[in-house]
Amino acid sequence: MQRFCNKTSMTDKGDSFMKKISMVILIVMSLFLYGSHVIAAEKTGFVDIRAIMVKSMEGRKASEDIAKVYEKNKAMIQAKETELKKLKDELEKQRTVLKEDAMKEKEAAYQKKFRDYQLVVKDANEELQRRDQELSKKLIPDIIKIVKKIGEREKYTAIIDVSTPGVVYHAQENELTNKVVEEFNKTHKP
Secondary structure: OOHHHHHHHHHHHHHOOOOOOOOHHHHHHHHHHHHHHHHHHHOOOEEEEHHHHHHOOHHHHHHHHHHHHHHHHHHHHHHHHHHHHHHHHHHHHHOOOHHOOOOHHHHHHHHHHHHHHHHHHHHHHHHHHHHHHHHHHHHHHHHHHHHHHHHHHOOOOOEEOOOOOOOOOOOOHHHHHHHHHHHHHHHOOO
């Protein structure tokens, strides 16, 4: 008799357990179905901050200034390269004629000019990087304000910068870059 009672209580426990499982499954399914409607209602936009900086009037003006500096530096670097090539050619021609001491002197002079050239290239690159960083530091906070304003006005739940790594694909119908450029140009004159 006692065995029978244990079986009955186990069956009751099994039924109770199954009811609980069914209830959990029902709750999870209803949350999933409800959640998919909520997710579908979310609106995500995409911008390319780098493109906005390049396309905006202020960004184009700054890019032109940077391009002028680049061209100036490029001309200076090319002149130094020509001078180095000329020195190296002279060095090679005179290698068989010059004495060892004179040759070492010429090689030392060439090495000094080469180090000077490397410094000029390094300084030119650093100047371009500095100017680019200054431009970013100046424009990005204002661009972000405009992106936020558009996001709030048009009820976006998120706006993602596609110029950063990690975004593999985005729908073009939610692309806001040109809209941000237009608003940025309205508020920022170069």
